[in-house]
Amino acid sequence: MKCPPWPKGKKVVHLDLKGAPPRVEYLHRLIEFFSQLGVDGLLVEYEDMFPYEGELKLLQATAQPAYSQEEVLSMQELARSKGMEVIPLVQTFGHMEFVLKHRSMWHLRETSHCVGTLNPHREEGVKLVMEMLRQVVELHPGLNTLHIGADEVYMLGEGEESKLWLTSPGHTVEQLFLSHVTKVAKAIKKVWSHITIIMWDDMMRGMSQETLKASGLVGLIQPMLWDYTPNLDVDKTVSLLQKYCSAGMADVWAASSFKGSTSVYTCVTCTQRHVDNHLQWLKVAASLSPSVNLKGIAITGWQRYDHLSVLCELMPVALPSLAACLQTLLHGQFCAEAHSKVTEVLGISAVEVEAMESLLCMALRTSAANSLFPGRRLAELIVELNSLLNSEDIRFFESNMFVRGWFSPYHRQRRIVTPLMAMQIRNQAATYLVMLQQKVEAVKEEMVHLYPESTAQEWIEEHVSTVMAPLQRITEDIGACVKEMVP
Incomplete structure (x- = not known):
């Protein structure tokens, strides 16, 4: 079934730096490549690769140096020169493993054995989050949009302070979640009133329209609904987006995937799986009522499922998938023209990285063709080795x-x-x-x-x-x- 092309809004590529952070030279080549594919922005999840300072310096990676301030600025400058907006993603509730794993931060966990979830009752936790955000915002001059994460807040309500809080009449886990993200969003708006705030939607999916309306979040945040599956439920997704709109949150985002969502340890990307995910998202976009303002789509490329899990596919083996997904959005289907464009732009024989021909004759490998697929040689070697290993x-x-x-x-x-x-x-x-x-x-x-x-x-x-x-x-x-x- 052919759908209309992706209707409007930005096409943003997610750069997950919490595993396999590219060397700066390679990061720049990737940004050039994204620009050639028609990408409008970058959703950058720095985690421990951000150059935090002062008391937060302990958050920096130890396995390799974090990016320097100069490197973070140069990345933004290059992206801006290509017409791409940079949107930092800073987790502020769930998936804070890179913060809460440190012994000095243990007391800020919701439960002792859940490393990812922040205790929402401690004022110190909000101060910590705001200091992280301050440093990130200040190193992104001219910043307009910020993503505050807030997905998969595991074990919320299981901590001793939460259990006590929940004994009060009318207190629910839903309200516990909403109160924290509302507090963070209001604090951001108080300091940076012009900044648009995005957050993941999954913790709100089961909430009623009335609960969302009364939450205080309306007008503060824009939900980003994520679904990375090839068999995404179109009707259910449309219904969710309509619910957010009816609750007063008409500005919404979609989030698809081009890598890092097949299994936690996947080594080589399957392009078709991710193209199918985008075909489903096209059906969603085509089915929305005009009242829903679709701000754009974040095409995620997870490098780890969380800070402490293993590496997913490295970026080079996923670039054919990314190009194919973008062409799918552009054409409304993955037609012969879209397929041809991907193989031509990348200089490859097939969109499945496993089916690419081995190195082409050197006469055919012009420097231009080589530059259009940054990391091609590594992709080929990984495919060869993976085949042998399996x-x-x-x-x-x-x-x-x-x-x-x-x-x-x-x-x-x-x-x-x-x-x-x-x-x-x-x-x-x-x-x-x-x-x-x-x-x-x-x-x-x-x-x-x-x-x-x-x-x-x-x-x-x-x-x-x-x-x-x-x-x-x-x-x-x-x-x-x-x-x-x-x-």
């Missing part, structure tokens, strides 16, 4: 007939083996290890050009080490067993 011969090596037949746990424990068979098994495992190591070295060499050393190390430990470990154990165990059997 091959049955390697991933299920311990389950193959020879290992199970001649080098089972029984054999290992008793150190009784057929030396000839054991050595063949060992040689095969060693061959696979060498193949993997060569691919890993190539990936690492390319990755450290674009990302900090710590990102390369984490990525390898997450995706490669767990696959190589059984092979390494088998080669070591066979060596020890053969010593017992051969003079």
Whole structure:
């Protein structure tokens, strides 16, 4: 089904910097690339990569240096020169893991075992949030729009102070949530009256129209409704947006996804999944009543599900998906013309990164084509390595007939083996290890050009080490067993 193109408002790309923060040179290349794709703005989630100062300096990353003030300003300057608005995203309630993980901040958690949720009863918590916001706003001269997060406020109402508060007549968890975000939004407006405030909508989805009207949020914030699934429920989403509008919040945003929402540990992006998500969003936009003012869409690219989870797909393997999603919004469908535009602009043969041809002939790889796909070589290497890591011969090596037949746990424990068979098994495992190591070295060499050393190390430990470990154990165990059997 063909829908009208995305109707109006900004197309904003989400830069999630709480994992695999690009080196500044690569970040600039990405901004250039986004500009060529027709992006109108950046939703930048700095987390621990922001250069917090003073008492907040402890929030800065330790695995790699946070961006400097000069680097944050240069990123904005480049974006502005390309006609893109920069919208910082600062979490102010849920997903505050990068703050509340620090021992000196433990007392500000809602519950001791939930690292992400701020206790809404402590004035110190609001002061902390406002100081974070002050530093971010001041390092974004001319800022017009700010995103205050407030999604997935887990365990809210479970803390001792909240339980006591909830015993008062009429007090509910919904009101507890609304009172905190209203307090933060009012404090922002008091200092920066001109700033537009966006927040995630999920904590408000179950609230009645009357509750929202009475919350004090009307006129203070613009909800951003997020849904990253390929089978997004169009009718339900339209109904939610209409509800926000009827409650007085007519200015609303959508949030889709081009990467980082398939599974928490996905390594290679599936373009079709994300195109399908955008096709559903196009149906939503086409079904809204004129009273709903759709301000734009944030195309999210999560790097971690939260601060303490593993890395999702790195940006290079997701750029074909981003280009395809933007073309889908532009055309109202992912038609032949949209497909052709993506392959032409990126200089690739297919929109699925796994199906891209290996390196084209050098004669075809002009510098212009290369620059239109920043990080292409790393994307290709990751796809090649991922394919090897997921091959049955390697991933299920311990389950193959020879290992199970001649080098089972029984054999290992008793150190009784057929030396000839054991050595063949060992040689095969060693061959696979060498193949993997060569691919890993190539990936690492390319990755450290674009990302900090710590990102390369984490990525390898997450995706490669767990696959190589059984092979390494088998080669070591066979060596020890053969010593017992051969003079």
